[in-house]
Amino acid sequence: MQIIQFLAVCALAVGFGLPTLASTVLVERIDVRDLEMIDSVAEKYRGTPIDILISNAAIVADLTDPTPQVFGSLDYPLFAVFMETNVRGPLKIAEAFHDHVKMSEMNRIIMISSLSGSLGTGPTRLGGRVYYKTSKAALNMAMVTVARATAEDGIIVASLHPGGVKVEKLANFNVPGFMPPAESVGGMVDVIASLTPDQSGLFLDWKGRIQPW
Numbered sequence: 001m002q003i004i005q006f007l008a009v010c011a012l013a014v015g016f017g018l019p020t021l022a023s024t025v026l027v028e029r030i031d032v033r034d035l036e037m038i039d040s041v042a043e044k045y046r047g048t049p050i051d052i053l054i055s056n057a058a059i060v061a062d063l064t065d066p067t068p069q070v071f072g073s074l075d076y077p078l079f080a081v082f083m084e085t086n087v088r089g090p091l092k093i094a095e096a097f098h099d100h101v102k103m104s105e106m107n108r109i110i111m112i113s114s115l116s117g118s119l120g121t122g123p124t125r126l127g128g129r130v131y132y133k134t135s136k137a138a139l140n141m142a143m144v145t146v147a148r149a150t151a152e153d154g155i156i157v158a159s160l161h162p163g164g165v166k167v168e169k170l171a172n173f174n175v176p177g178f179m180p181p182a183e184s185v186g187g188m189v190d191v192i193a194s195l196t197p198d199q200s201g202l203f204l205d206w207k208g209r210i211q212p213w
Contacts, residue, residue: 026050032057032089033081042096051106052192053097055090058112059132066128079131086135091142094157102153109150110192111143113159113203120212140203140213147201156195160188161205 028041032055059082061069068075094109101107115121116129117136140159147157162185164178187206194208203211 030057030089030093032093033084035092038089038092038096042100045097045100048100049104050097050100051104052108052110053093053101054110054112054192055093056112057085057089057093058114058136059085060129061132069131070128071130074130082131082135083138086132087138087142090139091146094143094146098150098153098155101155102150107153107155108192108195109143109146109155109157111139111157111159113139113143113161115161115205115211118161118203118212144201151197151200154197156197156200158192158195158199158201159203160191161203161211162188163206 026045030041031037061078061082067073068078090111094111097109101109114132114136116133117138117140119137143157143159147155150157165181165184167181184206187208191204191206191208203213205211
């Protein structure tokens with residue numbers, strides 16, 4: 001079972017800055033392919049305002065073996081796993097927690113995306129990782145649709161590219177230019193805090209710069 005971290009920052013929003021008290025942060029680990037589990041966690045927090053809903057749900061697959069995602073050797077059953085995890089799961093999270101976010105003060109739904117989902121940038125011009133790239137592009141499109149559907153509720157929806165981050169999975173890889181997690185997270189915190197309704201539906205990076213679709 002693929003367990004993905006799901007983070008909700010809720011309950012306290014002072015001056016529309018981000019909450020800083022640990023008691024305001026709720027962290028749930030959810031198998032995002034399990035729709036009933038998502039509903040169960042949403043029910044657990046029924047009636048609880050969630051100011052900022054963040055879904056970091058994603059899989060990249062084995063970084064040492066790109067073969068299953070390379071044209072000519074594609075593992076087609078794997079495609080469904082990517083779409084269920086990287087697109088359907090986050091979409092379900094947004095829908096299941098819609099009412100929680102709607103009743104809050106900050107009203108934000110944030111999806112951690114990737115520049116790999118951009119059709120107009122360098123990563124998409126390189127071969128390989130076709131399932132990951134396709135799923136992230138689909139997630140971005142889904143969030144544009146969610147933004148339009150929730151605009152009248154005052155909800156701000158954004159997809160964020162965290163930048164190149166030296167996460168645990170990359171510990172054994174030498175990737176020049178990748179930043180430590182704290183730098184990326186710090187930037188995204190500032191971006192999330194400063195979002196305005198007219199930015200709903202945008203694809204931004206950790207510095208708040210608009211990313212090409």
